[in-house]
Amino acid sequence: MSETLQHIVIVFGILFGLLTLAAGLIWIERRLLGVWQNRYGPNRVGPLGIFIVLADMIKIFFKEDWIPPFADKKVFVIAPTIIMFVVLMSWAVVPVAPGVVVLDLNVGILFFLAMSSIGIYSTVLAGWASNNKYSLLGGLRMSAQMFSYEVFMGLSLMGVVIMAGSFNLTDIVNAQKNMWFVVPQFLGFIIFFIAGLAESHRLPFDMPEAESELIAGFHSEYSGMKFGMFFVGEYVGVTLISAFIVTLFFGGWHGPVLPPFVWFFLKMMFFICLFVLLRAALPRPRYDQLLSYGWKILLPLALLNIVVTGGLVLAFE
Amino acid sequence: MTTVFYIASAIALLSTIMVITRYNAVHALLYLVVSFVSIALIFFVLGAPFIAVLEVIIYAGAIMVLFLFVIMMLNLGEVAVQKEKEWLPKQMWIGPGILSGILFVLIVYTLFQGEPQWAIVDMIGPAEVGAELFGPYIIAVQLAGLMLLAGLIAATLFGKRVKFKEKKEKEDS
Numbered sequence: 001m002s003e004t005l006q007h008i009v010i011v012f013g014i015l016f017g018l019l020t021l022a023a024g025l026i027w028i029e030r031r032l033l034g035v036w037q038n039r040y041g042p043n044r045v046g047p048l049g050i051f052i053v054l055a056d057m058i059k060i061f062f063k064e065d066w067i068p069p070f071a072d073k074k075v076f077v078i079a080p081t082i083i084m085f086v087v088l089m090s091w092a093v094v095p096v097a098p099g100v101v102v103l104d105l106n107v108g109i110l111f112f113l114a115m116s117s118i119g120i121y122s123t124v125l126a127g128w129a130s131n132n133k134y135s136l137l138g139g140l141r142m143s144a145q146m147f148s149y150e151v152f153m154g155l156s157l158m159g160v161v162i163m164a165g166s167f168n169l170t171d172i173v174n175a176q177k178n179m180w181f182v183v184p185q186f187l188g189f190i191i192f193f194i195a196g197l198a199e200s201h202r203l204p205f206d207m208p209e210a211e212s213e214l215i216a217g218f219h220s221e222y223s224g225m226k227f228g229m230f231f232v233g234e235y236v237g238v239t240l241i242s243a244f245i246v247t248l249f250f251g252g253w254h255g256p257v258l259p260p261f262v263w264f265f266l267k268m269m270f271f272i273c274l275f276v277l278l279r280a281a282l283p284r285p286r287y288d289q290l291l292s293y294g295w296k297i298l299l300p301l302a303l304l305n306i307v308v309t310g311g312l313v314l315a316f317e
Numbered sequence: 318m319t320t321v322f323y324i325a326s327a328i329a330l331l332s333t334i335m336v337i338t339r340y341n342a343v344h345a346l347l348y349l350v351v352s353f354v355s356i357a358l359i360f361f362v363l364g365a366p367f368i369a370v371l372e373v374i375i376y377a378g379a380i381m382v383l384f385l386f387v388i389m390m391l392n393l394g395e396v397a398v399q400k401e402k403e404w405l406p407k408q409m410w411i412g413p414g415i416l417s418g419i420l421f422v423l424i425v426y427t428l429f430q431g432e433p434q435w436a437i438v439d440m441i442g443p444a445e446v447g448a449e450l451f452g453p454y455i456i457a458v459q460l461a462g463l464m465l466l467a468g469l470i471a472a473t474l475f476g477k478r479v480k481f482k483e484k485k486e487k488e489d490s
Contacts, residue, residue, distance in 0.1 A: 075343065106442050110370040117378025121350070124382065128343060128389050136389065143386045147379065154374075167443050 011102050018091055022235040027053050029235075029276050036280040060231075065224035068130065075129035080226045083122035083233035087240050090115040094243045095170045097253050097260040108169040109161060112244065113154050116199055120146040122233070123201070127218035138209065138217025141287060145198055145205065148294045153195035155302035159188040159309040160248050173252030182249040187305045189249045191298055196241035198294070200234065203279035205290060242271035322362045329355040340401040342388050346381060353377040367443040 027050050034041025043049040067073055093108040095101040105111050127139020161167060164175040182189050198205040209217040219230050246252060246267040253260030332352040339345035353376045360369035450458055
């Protein structure tokens with residue numbers, strides 16, 4: 001009984017922590033962007049402006065939730081729920097600390113990849129159901145972008161899988177006790193990072209939204225909490241990619257002195273801040289450049305990484 | 318686990334029927350995705366998590382997104398829905414309905430003949446699947462690889478030919 005109780009506590013703990021973090025990221029991102037762009041950012045409401053999160057939430061809950069009459073209503077409503085569902089499901093396999101994981105699945109990495117490939121539907125369907133040419137263009141861009149980047153996102157992780165000998169994330173973290181995988185798998189890390197950036201469609205790769213070209217792209221027609229779901233889904237997606245980078249390449253919860261959970265959190269926050277920094281620092285590439293960069297450079301590199309890693313592991317065994 | 322299996326199967330059947338009966342192509346496609354996910358769940362329940370996850374990644378994720386991409390490019394609207402309605406009149410359903418009805422009766426009959434023998438041996442992990450694929454089934458893997466390579470080469474050729482044509486047109490003009 002106590003084990004079941006413990007499990008329930010873990011499930012709700014991670015869910016609650018995650019949603020709080022995602023809401024907090026609204027403030028963190030805007031403040032950090034302010035710092036890096038030499039301005040203040042939101043600093044009026046509460047200490048350092050942190051209550052802007054509450055104000056934003058109140059605003060978004062009380063906005064009129066409007067479905068355009070020309071939209072495909074059912075699909076329009078389903079689309080934003082998919083992204084929330086998928087990112088929260090993916091978090092189920094992330095081990096936060098020893099034993100603190102919702103679902104200790106023996107195909108953990110593949111489960112994450114499966115969920116992220118389902119996640120494409122959210123934006124693509126949103127773009128299609130809105131029945132608006134800008135949204136449709138955003139949806140089309142999204143499907144091509146996610147589809148190409150998903151291929152080597154999976155391939156870039158295989159080096160880690162070869163070295164750890166398991167798809168289970170807890171095993172992978174334990175295999176990094178002596179050396180983080182970022183050292184032998186540096187190439188894999190870089191490729192995964194870029195692919196993760198494209199998957200979560202954050203700024204250097206936010207072609208599906210591209211305010212200046214597509215007026216927010218796939219979610220132009222969304223308002224109120226439906227837009228909020230895309231918004232929160234994106235932030236949870238960023239935490240998810242950061243958490244995976246930490247788990248797969250930076251030793252997960254391993255670290256001296258501090259408790260495991262704190263190490264995991266600190267490492268994850270570092271990568272979240274890096275995501276924000278990239279948003280502040282990099283311009284958006286052209287769309288065809290993005291795709292040819294993916295297929296012509298990153299894909300061969302990911303394949304090379306697998307071959308070399310596999311060969312070396314075989315040679316030294 | 319038996320209950321999960323039956324529920325997942327029922328969802329798979331229902332969603333597949335919905336795929337066939339929808340007039341709107343995108344709605345049909347969404348039901349197909351649901352069908353694939355429920356089939357993945359069946360695999361999972363039967364002790365094959367690796368295949369289950371691959372089913373979601375490859376069929377529900379990759380291939381269906383390509384379909385969706387194409388349907389979105391075609392931009393089918395109300396006209397296409399009307400056309401589908403004309404192609405699928407009510408009388409169309411009589412023949413397939415009777416045939417699948419007989420099949421359904423047969424399935425129910427066999428189910429009530431006796432308790433089905435559940436072949437849940439163990440959970441078969443990714444390592445075992447890999448060892449099987451690259452052991453006794455290596456030829457099948459290589460043949461599949463060859464086929465995909467052929468497809469890849471063909472696709473590259475199609476991409477190239479457009480460029481060649483453009484060049485020729487430029488030279489001609």
